[in-house]
Amino acid sequence: MKRVLPVLALIAAWPACAATYPMAGSWFGTGQPDDKSEMYIDTFNADGSFHNQHRWCRQGKIAMEVRETGHWKVVGDILTIDIATVNGQPEPRSDRYRINSVDAGNQNYVVLPSNFAFHAHKVTADFPMPPCDLTG
16 A cells, blocks of 8 residues: 555646646747737746747837736646746736647647736747848
8 A cells, every 4th residue: 555655646646747747948939819910939947937029020020029027827728927026027817728628849828817828839948039021
């Protein structure tokens, strides 16, 4: 029985580990509920920290950039991102998403409660934000 308990504990912890493992890394995507032309790079670190960069382009030029920091967690199929700072200033808030699918190369999730769909692709940690003149 003593051998069974550690194995059962490991099995019980597996869904949480499996849900968070593919999320770790950097992800590039486009679109936001209020602006489908926005692009972003979200970085989910294995230690639960989070940072991102959002870029809005207008007529081939950067109209605005925003950087956020905070923490993330996955419980079941719900991703919660607790934003701590926006452009270095405290602006705490929590954003919740339902994960539809995530694997080693793609994320598909919706923001709650609006259900706006996001699709992001895994990129390297040094992936540069594309320039505005390439975004059409």
